Amino acid sequence: MLAVQAFAKLSGSLTAAISSMGIGGGTFGYPALVEKQAAESARLFQGYAKARPNKEDAYAAALAFLRGQALDPWQRDLIASALALPIREAKGACVLSSPKFDALLATYEAEARRGDLWRLTWHGLLASYFEFNPDAHKDAHSMKGWSSLREFLARTWPLVDRQAGAGTVPDWVMVLRRESEILSERPVDKYARAYLAGDTAPADSVAADLGIPQSSWFWHAMVLGAIRRATAESDAEFRRLIPRLLQLVQSKPAFRDDAVEHILVRYHGCKGAPADERLRDFVVQPTVWKNPKLKAAGIATAWSRVPDPVWSMVLGWVNERNLKDFFDILAARNKADEGRLAFWSNYLKQITWTRLVFGADTMALKTHNAEIRDLIAREEGAYAELTAKRDVDAFMMQIGPYLIIEFSKKPNACYVYQADELPFEPYERYYSGGTNDLAAGYYGKCAARVVHRDGWEWRAADELSSLGIRPDTSEAKRAQPVTQAGSHANMVQQHPANRTAVDMTELRRLVSKFHGATITDKRGTGGGRLWVSDPSQRALLAAELKSLGFKWAESRQGWYLPEN
Incomplete structure (x- = not known):
């Protein structure tokens, strides 16, 4: 009986003790309650271990420091987390830029060596290290102060x-024990390598663990670090990495301009590299660097970051796309290409400027035609509109000292004007498209006028040649008409066997580029002809087929290779 009474008394004492600890309602002997309280204690500990002082107090301490006031010990602790903070009253300067910053650091270091530096103060200094924004503080003094802070943290x-010892430590201490290179002179190499390999986890993890903001130098250095690694690769490897680099830039747009500059300059150095459509489409977006044609108008100022040859390279990519879009999308709607895309492609390398001029019908189509809508969006800020000719579009291009105007629909002729004697302003927002502006050459007010009748290509080539404009290379002859001796088409027709006159491998490769187009070879099976069908009737494919000697059959709505 005495044993039972003793146990009851002990149990009551334990229950009272547990109750006094705030763990009521539980049953003695169950560890979940202890684990819950331990987890809560750990959470509180981690919170206190990286607590930040009141922002207003820290700001006030930083302002006092920049004004030359002496700081008391409490203010020195407060200012630790505000070293990179722009101070409005000091015209945006920060403590890092102060000539007295080194002396402040020396005070912190002396305390650290004596073991008197509060761990939360050191954590505040670490936070200031990561919060430094190189875009907000570009002056040399701020950069020097940030470098001194990094060296202090490393020491x-x-x-x-x-x-901190081997016991329970704050999370940020555990992270720095694993990632101590983040305080070194090459703090982002590890993360840049991983990002370039497509692994974003290491950088994202350390940023979350250490509270690195999106505006931090860390991301700026990591983006440029990945790009520098890529630009150091061979031409082929660098070009392979471009999609990944653009993805990186898009994910960290705050550092976009520096990144784009490095990528474009390196691409310009690639030997024989063709136009990169993805790079072109990214950089000319209105939200990125805009159309390079707008540089002269003072609108796309970011293009001033790169040398003129680099700007010219991208301008050439845009001009090439404009040329193809005009004939492949706009002129093709009226079946009015007449081999013009192939012809002007012979002069593509000499085209230094282009401009699209949209008619009212084209502008109306953008509401339900995705292709037209994308075209107009790409030319935002650069295109003009026609007011008098609803169903006609125009294309301007400059070659040497001449400005050339092509229209999307016959019977409009092509006009060649001297660029310094134009009967209209090249940057007007609206044109009538008639003889009072773009078609003023109808009355002879031009250097040359080309009418698109049979054999126009040769007449146009002769007139351009008389003006000093000749094809880019001797091999760019695909636009020559079929009646001219020596043309590709006559070579096909004069060959003793049609089956061997066309390289079928090359023809299949060409047709495969146009979704939906097909080849039907009936030679030797009673039909006697080689046919190519394109339900979309694209002007670019038509130009290529014409250059190979194919003719259009209206009845069949297809292209055929004539018999001998």
Whole structure:
């Protein structure tokens, strides 16, 4: 009986003790309650271990420091987390840029070596290190102060680490023990390598663990680090990495301009590299660097970041796309290409400027035609509109000292004007499209006028040649008419066997580029002809087929290779 009474008394004492600890309602002997309280204690500990002082107090301490006031010990602790903070009253300057910053650091270091530096103060200094924004503080003094802060953290981290000991430590201490290179002179190499390999986890993880903001130098250095690694690769490897680099830039747009500059300059150095459509489409977006044609108008100022040859390279990509879009999308609607795309492609390398001029019908189509809508969006800020001819579009291009105007629909002729004697302003927002502006050459007010009748290509080539404009290379002859001796088409027709006159491998490769187009070879099976069908009737494919000697059959709505 005495044993039972003793147990009851002990149980009551334990229950009272547990109750006094705030763990009521539980049953003695169950560890979940203890684990819950331990987890809550750990959470509170981690919160206190990286607590930041009141922002207003820290700001006030930073302002006092920049005004030359002496700081008391409490203010020195407060200012630690505000070293990179722009101070409005000091015209946006920060403590890092102050000539007295080195003396402040020396005070912190002396305390750290004596073991008197508060761990939360050191954590505040670490936070300031990561919060430095190179775009907000571009002056040399701020950069020097940030570098001095990094060196201080690297020197004093072993002291802080040793003082933390082997027991329970704050999360940020555990992270720095694993990632101590983030305080080194090459703090982002590890993360840049991973990002370039497509692994974003290491950088995202350390940023979350250490509270690195999106505006931090860390991301700026990591983006440029990945790009520098890519630009150091061979031409082929660098070009292979471009999609990944653009993805990186898009994910960290705050550092976009520096990144784009590096990528474009390196691409210009690639030997024989063709136009990169993805790079072109990214950089000319209205939200990125805009159309390079707008540089002269003072609108796309970002293009001033790169040398003129680099700007010219991208301008050439845009001009080439405009040329193809005009004939492949706009002129093709009226079946009015007449081999013009193939013809002007012979002069593509000499085209230094282009401009699209849309008629009212084309502008109306953008509401339900995705292709037209994308075209107009790409030319935002650069295109003009026609007011008098609803169903006609125009294309301007400059070659040497001449400005050339092509229209999307016959019977409009092509006009060649001297660029310094134009009967209209080349940057007007609206044109009538008639003889009072773009077609003023109808009355002879032009250097040359080309009417698109049979054999126009040769007449146009002769007139351009008389003006000093000749094809880019001797091999760019695909636009010559079929009646001219020596043309590709006559070579096909004069060959003793049609089956061997066309390289079928090359023809299949060409047709495969146009979705939906097909080849039907009936030679030798009673039909006697080689046919190519394109339900979309694309002007670019038509130009290529014409250059190979194919003719259009209206009845069949297809292209055929004539018999001998």
